[in-house]
Amino acid sequence: MQLPDKFMEKMEGLLGDEYRAFLKSYEExxxxxxxxxxxxxxPLEFVKNSPFLLEPVPWASEGFYYKAGQRxxxxxxxxxxxxxxxxPSAMAVVELLDPKPGEKILDLCAAPGGKTTHIAGKLKGDGFLLSNEIHPARAKILAQNVERMGISNAVVTNEDSQSLSLKFPEFFxxxxxxxxxxxxGMFRKDEAARLEWSPDHVAVCARRQNEILFHAAEMLKPGGTMVYSTCTFSPEENEQVMEGFLLSHPDFxxxxxxxxxxxxxxxxxxxxTGSEELKKTYRIWPHKSEGEGHFLAVLKRGGEAGPERKRSCPSYxxxxxxWxxxxxxxxxLLVKPEVFTDxxxxxxxxxxxxxxxPEMIDLKGIKTVRPGLxxxxxxxxxxxPSHALALCLKKEDVLQWADIPSDHEDMMKYLKGQTLSAPFSWPARLEQKGWVLILTDGFSIGFGKLAAGILKNHYPKGLRWM
Known part of the structure; x- marks a missing residue:
């Protein structure tokens, strides 16, 4: 792997005796x-029956390594x-954030959705998650991942940090x-990052990071917690960004x-300045841990949150x-329809x-990709019904279901968009014509519609396997 010459010179100057071990990690x-x-x-139950050989990631309770070739x-x-x-290194971010059910949380630079989906799992469906991505194409990918993971309490927006800060002062x-x-930190994974790298690019990134952090701070409640992270080694984008932020924000x-x-x-x-406070931040090094390069800092805003501000609600x-x-x-379809009808x-x-x-405010003027479920x-x-609705339901939620084993030929047919015909050789509760929740080994994966012994396929065309 050819690394940029100036990058290698810089890292050798920073790492000294560790540089050789660092450089060798790029050969692995x-x-x-x-x-x-x-x-x-x-997680632990899944690992017991997983079709993959999994080993735990030490800094992530739900994270696991898998072997190349397992796909x-x-x-x-x-x-x-x-x-x-x-x-694996990216999993550390939300572990340090430590979200709790019922909280209002912002993932400000969220695509493709790793941190967002991690946060949603910690919220357990209780609370409000705003996932934002400034680039429209990436915001769509983010929304797709939110849907795939069965998340019902997330909103996806496509805005810059300043616009959001004006809408959500001291909200999260x-x-x-x-x-x-x-x-x-992604040079082993991303050739484009290697080709784009330059000292000037590092400086541009640092300026942008300072701006984003400034607006993020405006949206955090007093007493709230913010995690800043990057996947880079440059001190200009890490310790020095933190240093400047703390000097300009004494309440953090x-x-x-x-x-x-x-x-x-x-x-x-x-x-x-050499501030000892910066030793409380974290780095993940590829020559010391099984993961790519990462920097993380947990920030706390001083004070206590006051009464909730009166905010405008959407027009329900x-x-x-x-409807x-x-x-x-x-x-x-549902055993307890009142969960939705009420x-x-x-x-x-x-x-x-x-x-x-329920915690959603009026987003008039904000570009919204996914306003909810x-x-x-x-x-x-x-x-x-939408595919998103299917993915957030469970077998016990519905009156009609079909649970097709993941290794059964009918599951391959379903994922390819094909119709399934009786007799069916897998567990199911099919008592009348109409909508059916399709599962695989107990995990919801989409909808079908039963009529005269035929299970019509409603797996989205854009997701079908070739």
Whole structure:
């Protein structure tokens, strides 16, 4: 692997005696990881029966290493959102954030969705998660991953940090700023990062990071917690960004989360002032741990949160007769339809029905990719449920289901969009014609529709296997 000459000169100057070990790490295969989705599976139980050989990531309770060649991204479990394939070092961010159910959380630079889906698992469906991505194409990928993982309480926006800060002053309990960076820690994985790297690029990234952090700070409640992270080694983007931020924000301090397995302390000597506080930050080094390069800092805002500000609410759907077909569907499919029918936070975008998180405020003027859980499409005299709704349901939630083993030929047929015909050789409860939740080994993966012994396929065309 050819590394940029100036990068190597810089790292040799920074690392001294450790440089040779650092350089040698680039000759080794990078670690591969996946993180179990607790909204779908209990991690330790899944590992016992996993089709993959998994070893725990020491700094992530739901994270595991897998071996090259196992290809978990090509397994039906991936389509069912049972796990998220994620670089192991990146899993440390949300572990340090430590989200709690019921909190309001912002993932400010969220695509493709690793941190967002990790946070959602920690929230357990209780709380409000705003996931933002400034680049439109990446925001769509983010929304797709939110859907795949069965997340019902997340909103996906496509905005810059300043626009959000004007809408959400002192709103969030916790914030993740996984800042755009020069990507030095990803050189083993990302050739584009190597080709784009230059000292000037590092300087540009540092300026952008300072701006993003400034706006993020405005959105954090007093007493709230923020994690700043990058996947780069440059002190200019890490310790020095933290140093400058703390000087300009005296109400913030670095939180000492103590020693963590696989995580090394930040390098105070690489800052401009040599502040000992910076030793409370963390680094992950590829020559010391099984993971790519990462920097992490946990910040606490001083003070205590005051009373909630009065904020404008979205314009919920007032005339529920508009969605009577959706209500009929819910009562026919669900064991407890009132879980949805008793909610009031519905909005209609054209024919598309969404259920918003209760904590949602009016996002007028904010580019919104996914305003909440997409329930489905309201058409004349019928309701067609969304794939997103299927993925957030469980077998015990529904009256009709079909549980197709992941290694059964019918699961391959389903993922390819083919119709399934009786007799069926897998567990199912199919008592009448209508909508059926399709599962694989107990994990929801989509919808089908039963009629006259035929299970019509409603797996989305854009997701079908070739």
């Amino acid at each position: 295969d990078r670690a591969l990881g996946l993180r179990i989705n607790p909204l779908k599976a209990e 978990p991204g090509k397994h039906p479990y991936h389509e069912a959102g049972v796990y998220y394939i994620q670089e 309990d916790r914030i993740v700023v996984d800042a755009p960076c020069s990507g030095e 301090s670095i939180v000492d989360r103590g020693k963590r397995p696989g995580l090394s302390p930040g390098m105070a000597l690489w800052s401009k 759907l007032k005339d529920k007769s508009v 009577k077909e959706a209500e009929v569907f819910l009562k026919e 909610r009031k936070e519905y909005i209609l975008f054209g024919e598309q029905l969404y259920l918003l998180p 997409h329930m489905g499409t309201i058409k004349k005299n019928r309701f067609e």
